Amino acid sequence: MDTRGHVFKYPDNVDTDVIIPARYLNTSDANELAKHCMEDIDAEFVNKVKAGDVIVAGWNFGCGSSREHAPLVIKTCKTGCVIAKSFARIFYRNAINIGLPILECPEAADAIENGSEVEVDFDTGEIRDITSKKTYKAQPFPPFIQNIIKAGGLLASLKENQTEKSEENM
Amino acid sequence: MGMTMTQKILAAHAGLESVSAGQLISARLDIVLGNDITTPVAVNEFKKAGFNSVFDKDRVAIVLDHFVPNKDIKAAEQSKQCREFACEHCVSHFYDVGKMGIEHALLPEKGVVTAGDCIIGADSHTCTYGALGAFSTGVGSTDMAAGMATGTAWFKVPSAIRFELSGRLPKECSGKDVILTVIGKIGVDGALYRSMEFTGEGVSSLSMDDRLCICNMAIEAGAKNGIFPVDDVTMKYLENRCEREPVVYTADDDAEYESVINIDLSKIVPTVSCPHLPENTRPASELHGVKIDQVVIGSCTNGRMEDMECAWRILRGKKVKDGVRCIIIPATMEIYRECAKRGYIVDFIDAGAVVSTPTCGPCLGGYMGILAAGERCIATTNRNFVGRMGHTESEVYLASPATAATSAVCGYICEPTEV
Numbered sequence A: 001m002d003t004r005g006h007v008f009k010y011p012d013n014v015d016t017d018v019i020i021p022a023r024y025l026n027t028s029d030a031n032e033l034a035k036h037c038m039e040d041i042d043a044e045f046v047n048k049v050k051a052g053d054v055i056v057a058g059w060n061f062g063c064g065s066s067r068e069h070a071p072l073v074i075k076t077c078k079t080g081c082v083i084a085k086s087f088a089r090i091f092y093r094n095a096i097n098i099g100l101p102i103l104e105c106p107e108a109a110d111a112i113e114n115g116s117e118v119e120v121d122f123d124t125g126e127i128r129d130i131t132s133k134k135t136y137k138a139q140p141f142p143p144f145i146q147n148i149i150k151a152g153g154l155l156a157s158l159k160e161n162q163t164e165k166s167e168e169n170m
Numbered sequence B: 001m002g003m004t005m006t007q008k009i010l011a012a013h014a015g016l017e018s019v020s021a022g023q024l025i026s027a028r029l030d031i032v033l034g035n036d037i038t039t040p041v042a043v044n045e046f047k048k049a050g051f052n053s054v055f056d057k058d059r060v061a062i063v064l065d066h067f068v069p070n071k072d073i074k075a076a077e078q079s080k081q082c083r084e085f086a087c088e089h090c091v092s093h094f095y096d097v098g099k100m101g102i103e104h105a106l107l108p109e110k111g112v113v114t115a116g117d118c119i120i121g122a123d124s125h126t127c128t129y130g131a132l133g134a135f136s137t138g139v140g141s142t143d144m145a146a147g148m149a150t151g152t153a154w155f156k157v158p159s160a161i162r163f164e165l166s167g168r169l170p171k172e173c174s175g176k177d178v179i180l181t182v183i184g185k186i187g188v189d190g191a192l193y194r195s196m197e198f199t200g201e202g203v204s205s206l207s208m209d210d211r212l213c214i215c216n217m218a219i220e221a222g223a224k225n226g227i228f229p230v231d232d233v234t235m236k237y238l239e240n241r242c243e244r245e246p247v248v249y250t251a252d253d254d255a256e257y258e259s260v261i262n263i264d265l266s267k268i269v270p271t272v273s274c275p276h277l278p279e280n281t282r283p284a285s286e287l288h289g290v291k292i293d294q295v296v297i298g299s300c301t302n303g304r305m306e307d308m309e310c311a312w313r314i315l316r317g318k319k320v321k322d323g324v325r326c327i328i329i330p331a332t333m334e335i336y337r338e339c340a341k342r343g344y345i346v347d348f349i350d351a352g353a354v355v356s357t358p359t360c361g362p363c364l365g366g367y368m369g370i371l372a373a374g375e376r377c378i379a380t381t382n383r384n385f386v387g388r389m390g391h392t393e394s395e396v397y398l399a400s401p402a403t404a405a406t407s408a409v410c411g412y413i414c415e416p417t418e419v
Helices: A030-034 A069-076 A089-098 A106-111 A143-151 A154-169 B005-014 B038-048 B073-088 B103-110 B124-132 B141-150 B175-186 B208-221 B232-238 B305-315 B333-341 B344-350 B401-410
Strands: A002-009 A054-057 A081-084 A102-104 A117-121 A126-129 A134-137 B024-028 B031-035 B060-063 B093-095 B118-121 B135-138 B152-156 B160-166 B195-199 B225-227 B259-264 B271-273 B281-283 B294-297 B325-328 B376-379 B395-398
Touching: A030 A069, A054 A106, A054 A117, A069 A089, A081 A106, A089 A102, A089 A143, A089 A154, A089 B141, A106 A126, A106 A134, A143 A154, A154 B141, B005 B024, B005 B118, B005 B135, B005 B195, B005 B225, B031 B038, B031 B103, B031 B141, B038 B073, B038 B141, B060 B073, B060 B103, B073 B093, B093 B103, B103 B124, B103 B208, B103 B333, B118 B124, B118 B141, B124 B135, B124 B208, B124 B225, B124 B232, B135 B225, B141 B152, B175 B208, B175 B259, B175 B271, B175 B281, B195 B208, B208 B225, B208 B232, B208 B305, B294 B305, B294 B401, B305 B325, B305 B333, B305 B344, B305 B401, B333 B344, B376 B401
Parallel strands: A002 A054, A054 A081, A081 A102, B031 B060, B031 B118, B060 B093, B118 B135, B160 B195, B160 B259, B195 B225, B294 B325, B294 B376, B376 B395
Antiparallel strands: A002 A117, A117 A126, A126 A134, B024 B152, B271 B281, B271 B395
């Protein structure tokens, strides 16, 4: 698993209200919602983003509401991953649960510039800034969380566990 | 090593003797909650994963509160989806228009949640129920779906910050001034991933409404949960209200805390959080004179009976300043009814305010008080992010009901002098 694309850089405390404003939450249709991804912080994001592009941000990315619509719209826009100095806890949990790759790496988040081209290896946590030719290493996820990600999200991993259990019982 | 109050509750629900910070556990859930915005996403996931029943129809709560009475056709469709799911699975705690309230005011009021519970809710302000001595935290819709299906959730056991409260609040201050002061001190990620445990001799002087307000905004400091010890105030509140027996957990004497922050309640002053982050707090007196276009008194943070009473004391017999819109939203039907019974609603209307049935509406910029570009609102709500209540060039100042109601009369931000 990896991604390669251009960077959209944002500051600290990017909140879920600017990622997907609540005025659009009268639907749960991901494609409909994704038309407004990042609208209140960067109205051009949806017009510019290409598959595999990377969001790089500061501390506490995704703070605020518990709306899963936030990681969902970022994923639906085909963003390859989000790299931040830190993530707000519900956003972090939601991203893992729905299978949006996220990486915590303060050094990379500081150094990588808007518009740079980067390549990310999710297995090793290696972030390569192709533009500046620098490499960074993000903290790997604990194995428990890696299993959720590998299964394709929380519900898929629960299903896997259930199947395993019922096979054991047979 | 000893455990914090939160760790005690988590250990008990994970069936473990003890847990420590950082440990990953699977815990049994007492209540799984969702609202009209997060439940549809959870229902889609629940169905997609092939689950066909909820783990316990009495342990799932679905509350329509964000966009009801339905604000538009799409919102109506979402409400309908929640209603059909609740009906199909015989969800006993389903609250529709006429019975509903803002979820975090409603669930404690109805006795759905109690001391010692382990609760997840697909709404970030689910941390409110820590006021009752429960572990309660906000999650997303997928967690809600998994919780509804299995009755369990995974958690990373949090470390904690202890807030040692002493003294007694001045008359013009309330729980809102306490939590805004705390957030101003530690920042919007000051308690990231951690518990905020409120203890000390100052706790006993705080009403249940104060405690609910304080825990409600723990998420605004990034916390996993906020929690108060169970005392006489808690037990009196829970008495004859709760359908399940409360279970009292206390922190061990040798529990480890990342830090201890002392808060002298007698030194708290009316506090306002300026745009566009809850941590941008200043004493209300320093903002005296900042002109406002709108006032909102309500929300899961400050739509409870004491908040209504406080607003009424200030607004009765007075007039909302010309050019200011004042919107008052009691948080539950029971509070709305009590406001009607006590004559508050007539007094609010005579003062020039409008009074709505319960809804989250304006707090999240949904409807019922959206701001235009350049407009400014002082609100008893919980967030003041860019565009939170409407246009990205509008501004929200967060404050207590006393400060908001006083400002409504003045037409500018004004600290309450007498309440």
